[in-house]
Amino acid sequence: MAATTQTSQPQQPKSEPQPKNTQKTFWTDNEGNTQLEALAAVNDCSQGAVLRKLVDDAFTEQFDNLDPAHIEQGHVSVDDLRALANGETTVDELDLQAKTSEPVDGYDADSYYLTVTPDDLAEPGPELDWATLRDAVKNPEDGGYWNDDLEIHESRVGENTLKASHRPAARILTGLARSQAYENGVIPQMTVDDLVDTYCLHLTDRVADAEQERGKEHIRETYTSLVTDQLYENPSPTADSYYCSTDHLQTRLQTEIDTAQSVAERAGTITDFYTWKSTDDADEDDETNNLREEWQRELARWLTDIARAKHAGRTYGTELRRGDYEIDDADESMTAFDAVHARLHDALEAVDDLPTNVKAELIDRLDDAVVTAIAGD
Structure with a gap:
């Protein structure tokens, strides 16, 4: 130098x-x-x-x-x-x-190097060494910045920087994933998979050549699990993704609470073709296949809403019982979980009353995960 x-x-x-x-x-x-x-x-x-x-x-x-x-x-x-x-x-x-x-x-500095801030980590810049990144993702009481909002820009981490230390490596990967999330805070599973492949597969360098493939699979399974444990599963039966933070998750859960209210209110209308037709500004004398097709599509969307709200209630029951959510027309003792359960119960009773032939047609339309969510206990 x-x-x-x-x-x-x-x-x-x-x-x-x-x-x-x-x-x-x-x-x-x-x-x-x-x-x-x-x-x-x-x-x-x-x-x-x-x-x-x-x-x-x-x-x-x-x-x-x-x-x-x-x-x-x-x-x-x-x-x-x-x-x-x-x-x-x-x-x-x-x-x-x-x-x-x-x-x-x-003042006697603890480090020879300039301290990075959360803003520094989130912005493009030169690669940081392992020690700097490891210290940055420590808990605040230990001098780090770790929380639900910490992001790390991809330029800050070299492809061979991470070491086989599970906790800091997983947190660094999680910070990288958050920096690539969509605006609504969603991180696709594919993003997590790509990050593990990019930043972790070099950790098999201590494995014998004959064991490389098994070593890579072990690395993928281990670090994918470690990263997703830091995130929040998307409460949708058809989504293969995660939310960055509890704030993003709670916003989504509030949507599902509102959805449960909506599907319950529509149960008496949407499940009967003639009732639906009379309230949907359709021609009373029109019973064409096109109109029935439109009804089937709307009925399928209604069932998908039920499946999504039901899956959210099952996945995040504890959060819905403890969290502070807005619930329409509910007494003070009712939790968000209670409200979702009660309203979906009303909607599912209407589903049970659908004619057999209508149910069969709907099953053909719906994603298997939606059918499973509706039918599950």
């Missing part, structure tokens, strides 16, 4: 250039040296001037209009600076008269 020696000074008014009286020495690699040379060339200035400009910009971005003199005089602590950087306080709210017991010049 190349050593670079440049000079810096405390901020001074731009109209009064001051001598550079403090020398700083740091190490960088060839790539960092090339980057610095390029920035100096395009700005037609010294490398030291580039660094001073970057420092000035970063200081202003994180600490707003804080005068560096207050730091130099020992009136600002490291915790004060963190609070400013995180938007938890303002310069006006700091006590800049009293001396701090934790001055910045006495």
Whole structure:
């Protein structure tokens, strides 16, 4: 690595250039040296001037209009600076008269490397090493950022970076999966499978050549399970996907609660062709095959709604009993699970009353998973 020696000074008014009286020495690699040379060339200035400009910009971005003199005089602590950087306080709210017991010049950093933030992880950038990623996905009480919202951009993880340490590796993969989720927070199973293949199959390098295929299958099964355990199964009998967070899941469950209410309200209308026709602005004398076909399609959609709501209730019964959801026309003692169960019970009674020939036609139309969900206990 190349050593670079440049000079810096405390901020001074731009109209009064001051001598550079403090020398700083740091190490960088060839790539960092090339980057610095390029920035100096395009700005037609010294490398030291580039660094001073970057420092000035970063200081202003994180600490707003804080005068560096207050730091130099020992009136600002490291915790004060963190609070400013995180938007938890303002310069006006700091006590800049009293001396701090934790001055910045006495701070001893825990790491040689610049700490990454959740925002850094979610944005494109240079690859991070295993130790940095591992520390980032630790629990907050251990100094990490792990929660339902943590995302990691694919550019931050090399294809051979992960190590065979299940918990941090699974969390890193989960962060990668979240960064590729749809806007509604859904992650397809295929995304998880692709991530495991891309970032984990090198972990079979300790397996004998003759066992490589079995080793890969073991890796796929192990890490796929570890990742999906961090996510939330999509409460649909036909979906092979997951939700990123409890917030996304609860939004979906609220939809299914509303769906249960809707299918119950329509049970007396949709299950009889003539009743449906009279309420659907159809011609009373029209009994053509086209109209019956339209009724069958709508009936199939109604049954699919029942299957989806029923599967959600079965999959997330505990969440629906404990969660805070909106329930129309329910007393205070009724949980969301109770409401879904009661309303689907009414709808399923109407399904049981359908003529045998109509049921047979519907079974042919519906996905097997939907039929299973409706028929299951």
